[in-house]
Ligand SMILES: Nc1nc2c(ncn2[C@@H]2O[C@H](COP(=O)(O)OP(=O)(O)OP(=O)(O)O)[C@@H](O)[C@H]2O)c(=O)[nH]1
């Protein structure tokens with residue numbers, strides 16, 4: 457079990473998807489895309505690594521982000537190793553230092569990944585590598601990569617088994633995530649919405665799957681996108697329903713690939729004031 461630790465937006469979920477060869481974790485340019493912990497299995501020849509994709513480290517602001525940070529802490533207390541991920545395109549800063557201190561204190565073997573090398577010149581990559589090596593002096597390994605283009609990813613993949621103790625395989629061949637169909641659907645619907653929306657809407661949005669069942673030809677999904685106020689609802693619905701239709705068709709395509717089946721998706725947009733502070737709603741959303 458390998459925890460993926462890093463600031464929001466460094467590319468943890470992109471890395472998990474790329475190493476597993478599937479699309480099961482939501483990825484978007486908005487920070488705090490990942491809200492729940494999800495396991496993503498990487499199957500090697502005679503080994504298996506289970507990556508635990510988790511929210512980026514942050515200072516909690518409300519009940520939602522408090523729960524997200526608890527998920528991070530619980531995961532670090534219960535894994536065999538950690539990947540410390542930083543973004544080469546941003547200076548290594550206080551947020552990275554805070555995470556590094558926690559990882560060093562945990563005593564876990566730590567492999568560092570310097571991501572987004574496609575975005576910066578070599579000099580900058582070298583500076584980031586030096587800064588990371590200083591933050592975590594006993595690194596098991598360090599890999600500069602681009603999770604987006606695939607650069608450096610083969611070497612990283614080959615380095616995973618050395619990080620891990622021997623144990624039983626948790627995932628059968630071909631299975632790459634522990635998410636239920638509901639969870640995967642809500643993850644990919646939220647992703648489709650996140651990449652199309654900006655400002656305050658992404659943080660105010662949650663997705664709940666209401667129904668999922670085999671239909672005559674494929675799988676039928678009914679889901680609700682919750683937002684916090686009517687103006688956000690207007691943005692998500694879009695002119696004449698154009699935005700919600702676009703979100704729906706992107707999510708339908710992604711789910712179709714994940715399940716290898718035709719997907720029929722019904723999406724509603726509803727207002728639920730202050731849901732981020734509503735503990736029972738958060739529990740219902742699986743957060
Ligand atoms: N240029 C470039 N962009 C990348 C790379 N890896 C990820 N990204 C982009 O960075 C953004 C954030 O990626 P995510 O994988 O969602 O980041 P994350 O660390 O999981 O973020 P949180 O879940 O919010 O903590 C997305 O727009 C990705 O496409 C990379 O190697 N190069």
Ligand SMILES: [Mg+2]
Pocket residue numbers: 468469470482483489490509510511
């Ligand atoms: Mg993520």
